[in-house]
Amino acid sequence: MAPHTYFQGEGPWSDADQLMLYLDTGSWRSLRPVVDAEACIYCGLCALFCPTQCMINKGEYFLPNLEFCKGCGVCAKECPRGAIIMKPEGECDASKE
Amino acid sequence: MQARSEQDARIMVITGNAAAAYGAMLCRPDVVATYPITPQTEVIEKLFEFAASGELDAEMVPVEGENSAMNVVTAASMAGGRVFTATSSWGLAFMYDAMLAASGTRAPVVMVNVNRETPGIIAVSSGQQDMISTRDSGWIQLVAEDCQEILDQVLMAYRLAEDHDIQVPVMVNYDGFYLSYLAGKVEVPSKKRVSDFLAVLNEQPKRQILLPGQPLGCGTHGILQGFVELRYKHVQAMERAKAAFDAIDQEFASQFGRGYGGQIEEYRTGDADIVLVASGSMCGTIKTVVDRKREQGLPVGLVRLRMYRPFPSEKLTQVLKDRKAVGVVDRSVGFGIQGGPIYSEVCSLSAKFGGASVLSFIDGLANTDVTSDHVEQMLDLLSAAARGEPCPQVTWVCMEE
Ligand code: SF4
Ligand code: SF4
Numbered sequence: 001m002a003p004h005t006y007f008q009g010e011g012p013w014s015d016a017d018q019l020m021l022y023l024d025t026g027s028w029r030s031l032r033p034v035v036d037a038e039a040c041i042y043c044g045l046c047a048l049f050c051p052t053q054c055m056i057n058k059g060e061y062f063l064p065n066l067e068f069c070k071g072c073g074v075c076a077k078e079c080p081r082g083a084i085i086m087k088p089e090g091e092c093d094a095s096k097e
Numbered sequence: 098m099q100a101r102s103e104q105d106a107r108i109m110v111i112t113g114n115a116a117a118a119y120g121a122m123l124c125r126p127d128v129v130a131t132y133p134i135t136p137q138t139e140v141i142e143k144l145f146e147f148a149a150s151g152e153l154d155a156e157m158v159p160v161e162g163e164n165s166a167m168n169v170v171t172a173a174s175m176a177g178g179r180v181f182t183a184t185s186s187w188g189l190a191f192m193y194d195a196m197l198a199a200s201g202t203r204a205p206v207v208m209v210n211v212n213r214e215t216p217g218i219i220a221v222s223s224g225q226q227d228m229i230s231t232r233d234s235g236w237i238q239l240v241a242e243d244c245q246e247i248l249d250q251v252l253m254a255y256r257l258a259e260d261h262d263i264q265v266p267v268m269v270n271y272d273g274f275y276l277s278y279l280a281g282k283v284e285v286p287s288k289k290r291v292s293d294f295l296a297v298l299n300e301q302p303k304r305q306i307l308l309p310g311q312p313l314g315c316g317t318h319g320i321l322q323g324f325v326e327l328r329y330k331h332v333q334a335m336e337r338a339k340a341a342f343d344a345i346d347q348e349f350a351s352q353f354g355r356g357y358g359g360q361i362e363e364y365r366t367g368d369a370d371i372v373l374v375a376s377g378s379m380c381g382t383i384k385t386v387v388d389r390k391r392e393q394g395l396p397v398g399l400v401r402l403r404m405y406r407p408f409p410s411e412k413l414t415q416v417l418k419d420r421k422a423v424g425v426v427d428r429s430v431g432f433g434i435q436g437g438p439i440y441s442e443v444c445s446l447s448a449k450f451g452g453a454s455v456l457s458f459i460d461g462l463a464n465t466d467v468t469s470d471h472v473e474q475m476l477d478l479l480s481a482a483a484r485g486e487p488c489p490q491v492t493w494v495c496m497e498e
Binding site: 005006007008009010011012013014015 | 318326
């Protein structure tokens, strides 16, 4: 019996560039941050405060990476323009983004 | 035994603590982080003396507590350093979570633990309860019998911990007070000979280490199957450590002229009907009594446990096969189990070694001497058991009636 190999050596070393760092923090989200790109002033506070650091810089606004966003609502709370609302997942389009 | 010149080794009369410090110094650690505690303090004093005199070229980190000591050496080990620390009893308890981090991250830390009774009842005195209570920490645990073996086991500990095939931290245990402060004759090998002994480690593949500018996680992402894989690997490495220790011991014998038998030492067990299983400094006394009994024609022997984790199950099964009576001496207690902790593990093998009645002896708690009278008592009980007479399963030999 040999284990499936996630780790190359004996120690639990994981490479930040490899899949090993993938932690599924998005699948159990119940509220989804929805960004109003028009209202966003591109200040970056949401990205700064997001605990999973999943806000993607889109050039003129930010959007959450829903693979990782856990729906905590910190971004909506911090946004100075109220540009983010937290919408129940059940009311969202099942598709990502 | 090969001839040795003065350049090869110095004969000194030093304490067990000094022997531990000499052992560590000779292995040239890069980082030493320590916090003092009775009866280990002299190890640190000695190491700082070595550092002050230039004999030891290491980063000496005088930390504010044992928890930091273990975290410092673990981190330094993960960055590729050879590391050393020393503790005892309360200090060991205070670094428990950090010990788990060391073994979980497979950092090849080497530590001496000077056995002392554990917190709760202030007993600044010897006992193996501290070692026993870190049994499941994932560390390799060795036990020395005398001052010379302390030094020798520290050298062997680096070979074992840093072996690319093992990569598990190693704790070298020796009885506080009895060995820590006992001065005995110790052959201190030269640095050259020690680096020859350790040289094989340099030829092995390099282990993963943390380098500046190359961020890596370590122990941070072991969820679900990743965790299972790491645990499986760790357990397998512990299994490999048994044969590795035997091999290292043999190689040590050929290089330094002192062999101890690897996982266990067998003392006059050949034709013995009655065998005691014990560890640590009490084995010196037991050997004397075994000799005396042999002169009287009583076929008795001793098996000395030199490796407590991994537990030498196969070796013990072999050596205990078809004896008439086996006694296990524990210098600690098993809370809520019948008899001492080592006794209960020997019992778990009894179906395999068959036949013998196995008795538990609790002795030597809190510096109560394991005297030759005590050993005689144990052997008398075992003789009775061998004749098929009913005997108590557990005897607190150290408790006066
Ligand atoms: S809800 Fe939480 S996790 Fe999701 S983007 Fe906002 S701050 Fe980040
Ligand atoms: S905090 Fe609000 S305004 Fe600022 S970048 Fe994020 S969404 Fe836009």
